[in-house]
Amino acid sequence: MKMLINVPETVVADALRGMAAAYPDLNVDVENRVIVRRDAPVAGQVGLVSGGGSGHEPLHGGFVGPGMLAAACPGEVFTSPVPDQMARAAAAVDSGAGVLFIVKNYTGDVLNFDMAAELAEDEGIQVGKVLVNDDVAVADSLYTAGRRGTGATVFVEKIAGAAAAEGQPLERVEAIGRQVNDSSRSFGVALGAVTTPAKGSPTFDLPPGELELGIGIHGEPGRERRPMMTSGEIADFTVHAILDDLAPRGPVLVLVNGMGATPLLELFGFNAEVQRVLSERGVAVARTLVGNYVTSLDMAGASVTLCQVDEELLRLWDAPVRTPALRWGM
Amino acid sequence: MLDADFFRRWITATAASVDREAQRLTALDSAIGDADHGSNLQRGFAAVLATLEKEAPDTPGAVLSLAGRQLISTVGGASGPLYGTLLRRAGKVLGDAPEVTEAQLAEALRAGVDGVKALGGAAPGDKTMLDALIPAVDALGEGFDAARRAAESGAVETTPMQARKGRASYLGERSIGHQDPGATSSALLIAALATAAEGGSDE
Numbered sequence: 001m002k003m004l005i006n007v008p009e010t011v012v013a014d015a016l017r018g019m020a021a022a023y024p025d026l027n028v029d030v031e032n033r034v035i036v037r038r039d040a041p042v043a044g045q046v047g048l049v050s051g052g053g054s055g056h057e058p059l060h061g062g063f064v065g066p067g068m069l070a071a072a073c074p075g076e077v078f079t080s081p082v083p084d085q086m087a088r089a090a091a092a093v094d095s096g097a098g099v100l101f102i103v104k105n106y107t108g109d110v111l112n113f114d115m116a117a118e119l120a121e122d123e124g125i126q127v128g129k130v131l132v133n134d135d136v137a138v139a140d141s142l143y144t145a146g147r148r149g150t151g152a153t154v155f156v157e158k159i160a161g162a163a164a165a166e167g168q169p170l171e172r173v174e175a176i177g178r179q180v181n182d183s184s185r186s187f188g189v190a191l192g193a194v195t196t197p198a199k200g201s202p203t204f205d206l207p208p209g210e211l212e213l214g215i216g217i218h219g220e221p222g223r224e225r226r227p228m229m230t231s232g233e234i235a236d237f238t239v240h241a242i243l244d245d246l247a248p249r250g251p252v253l254v255l256v257n258g259m260g261a262t263p264l265l266e267l268f269g270f271n272a273e274v275q276r277v278l279s280e281r282g283v284a285v286a287r288t289l290v291g292n293y294v295t296s297l298d299m300a301g302a303s304v305t306l307c308q309v310d311e312e313l314l315r316l317w318d319a320p321v322r323t324p325a326l327r328w329g330m
Numbered sequence: 331m332l333d334a335d336f337f338r339r340w341i342t343a344t345a346a347s348v349d350r351e352a353q354r355l356t357a358l359d360s361a362i363g364d365a366d367h368g369s370n371l372q373r374g375f376a377a378v379l380a381t382l383e384k385e386a387p388d389t390p391g392a393v394l395s396l397a398g399r400q401l402i403s404t405v406g407g408a409s410g411p412l413y414g415t416l417l418r419r420a421g422k423v424l425g426d427a428p429e430v431t432e433a434q435l436a437e438a439l440r441a442g443v444d445g446v447k448a449l450g451g452a453a454p455g456d457k458t459m460l461d462a463l464i465p466a467v468d469a470l471g472e473g474f475d476a477a478r479r480a481a482e483s484g485a486v487e488t489t490p491m492q493a494r495k496g497r498a499s500y501l502g503e504r505s506i507g508h509q510d511p512g513a514t515s516s517a518l519l520i521a522a523l524a525t526a527a528e529g530g531s532d533e
Contacts (some may be wrong), residue, residue: 053406076373078364079406108407111449115402115411137500143492144499167513196365199356203365218364220500 001195001202008197012054012074017194019061023324026064033085035061036071038136040093046173047071047093047126049086050102050157052109053078055196055297056217058066059153062325068161069318069323070099077297078218080108086116099171100177102156104149105133125129128170131176132156134186134305136245137214137223148216151255151305152184154293158326162319176316180307185246187214187238188303191228192261194219194296213237217259217296217303231266235273240306243281248308251286253317254278255305260295261295262302266289286314293325337393338382338525343522343530345375351518359509362498367409367511372412374405390430394421394438408496409512412446412459413519419445420509436470444466450495455477457491457498457505459512466520474524485513 005011013030020028027036041047047087051073052061060072070093075081090099099120103113117127145197160177168176190212193202196219203219206212211229214222229237256271258264271290278285286309294303309317320329336488348355359367382495387393398418402410420442421497424430430438443463452458486508498505528533 032484075406076370077368080408080410081368082403082406084403106408107450108410111408111411112406115501139502143494144502147495148500164529198369199360199365203360216497216500219360220364220497223500223502223504 001200002327003197004182005197006040008200009196012076015054015057018325020187023229025322026061026324027115032087032088033066033074033081034071034092035074036089036092037066037069040070041095042070043095044097044167045070045095046097046163046168046170047090047095047099048102048157048164048173049093049099050153051071051075051081051086051089051113052104052106053080053218057296058292058325061155063157063323065321066330067165067321067323068157068326069102075200080106080112083112083119086113087119087123090116090120090127091123094125098128100128100130100160100170100173101163102130102132102153102177103159104153105131105146106148109149120326122256124257126170128174130156130160130174130181132181134181134184135216135242136185136187137216150188151186151257151294152181152307153301154255154289154326155253155305155307156180157185158321159313159316161321162316163277165187165319168281176313180313182311183309184305184307185242186305187241187304188217188259188301189213189234189238189261190215190222190299190301192300194299196297211301214241215299215301217294219296219299222322231270231278232273235270235277239274239277239281242304242306243283246306246308248283248306250308251284251314252278253307253309254285254288255293255296256288257305258292259299259301259303260292261298263299264291267302270302278280287317331430332390332435333429334388334390334393336434337390339377339526340522341378341393341397343525344519345379347518348372348515351514355511355515358509358514361508362493362501362505363511364497365408367515369413370407370529371410373414374401374410377404382472386497389426389428391421391424391426394418401494402497407478408450409515412450412512415443415445415449416463422472428433432464432470434484435468439470440467455491456495457510457513458495459490459510461488461491462513462516462520466516467479474527478517478521478524481517485509486519488513498521
């Protein structure tokens with residue numbers, strides 16, 4: 001597999017150097033792997049800190065900036081960051097108002113963020129936590145590690161980030177983040193497997209003419225494989241899977257998210273089908289975001305995330321934001 | 331009696347076998363995980379060797395505590411905190427004694443394994459590193475070779491299990507039929523005890 005890299009060992013560091021060069025508003029510490037908004041800590045504001053394995057760009061580094069994250073900690077490809085990174089980020093962004101860790105629900109992320117929270121608390125920093133677990137493809141039971149965190153991370157980081165920017169206190173920002181997660185559900189499909197730089201060949205074998213339903217964002221195979229479907233059929237399957245689990249009483253935010261190797265032309269066409277199914281099911285759409293936001297390296301495919309919003313969440317979604325990957329109103 | 335040098339040889343032998351088996355660990359992980367177990371442990375143990383060299387801890391407890399801390403700081407994923415906790419907890423039990431008996435090592439490792447259980451929340455049969463570590467610790471009373479054999483068969487016995495923890499659990503029944511990479515690397519760690527006892531570090 002050809003890749004636009006030097007050597008696999010330096011892909012994360014190389015990308016961080018490139019981000020530093022592209023975004024002067026960010027303070028990128030390549031050696032310690034922490035991306036911090038340059039004006040941090042911001043007086044009176046809770047600092048949002050997220051992180052996770054690399055390979056999901058623009059998540060999380062692309063969401064650092066006013067109105068969203070105060071800092072992001074990239075791990076190795078598909079590997080959670082280590083506690084030292086989040087502890088360092090927490091120290092850099094804490095204004096005294098505390099920090100909120102936004103953690104996708106994977107065993108490694110949870111363990112490392114919990115250890116980081118202990119380190120930060122030892123330094124006198126108040127730490128809150130929102131666990132994102134929106135993926136309905138995983139049966140949430142005693143027999144799994146629980147639902148994975150995927151597309152809803154964008155909603156949580158944006159909406160909680162807006163609350164933090166208004167100067168709301170830590171308990172309130174944390175509660176809003178949890179409300180967003182609880183109101184969100186996602187489902188993803190893959191049309192092709194993912195290739196990590198370290199391995200150099202696809203992590204699972206997906207024959208031509210088949211697709212994988214219910215995939216995660218780390219090349220882990222899904223729960224079910226079927227003969228290839230049309231965009232409309234995939235939208236039907238995906239939206240129904242979500243609505244089986246979430247019966248929205250109000251309008252929803254829609255994220256139609258590309259996995260990395262699916263062209264925007266296809267994503268927009270897929271969005272048209274998603275909107276059709278939502279309309280058939282009587283679900284009102286408040287806002288829609290289409291693009292590559294929570295990717296899985298070079299995987300082909302897409303995920304859909306719905307988040308039921310009230311007026312307050314919608315107001316916070318619409319609030320100004322200025323990050324590399326999400327930017328409006330300022 | 332086992333001195334700091336024995337523990338250094340143990341960690342060095344583990345690092346060497348992780349290096350040797352990295353491709354295999356990654357291949358196992360690509361079947362039911364995300365294809366990075368080998369490279370993550372390689373990175374971690376390389377950092378551990380460097381820091382053992384630099385800080386030259388002089389008691390068994392200090393060697394394990396330092397190794398555990400370094401794994402937590404460099405590996406990431408679930409294996410960093412889990413392996414780190416295993417060694418740190420064991421190191422804590424050994425305290426600052428300059429030499430320890432095999433029985434004390436067994437007791438320390440049991441405490442380490444309890445730490446892994448508490449942190450990861452897994453039980454025997456969940457297709458995790460515990461399925462190699464628990465039988466190994468149980469067999470330690472009969473010597474390092476017995477522990478090695480117990481760990482190796484524990485790892486092989488994960489093949490028919492359905493994963494209930496970690497990333498492999500997302501696969502449900504599709505995780506059956508694959509040996510668990512974490513149990514496999516745990517068996518390498520235990521096997522390295524026997525290597526260290528033979529006086530080698532397998533470099």
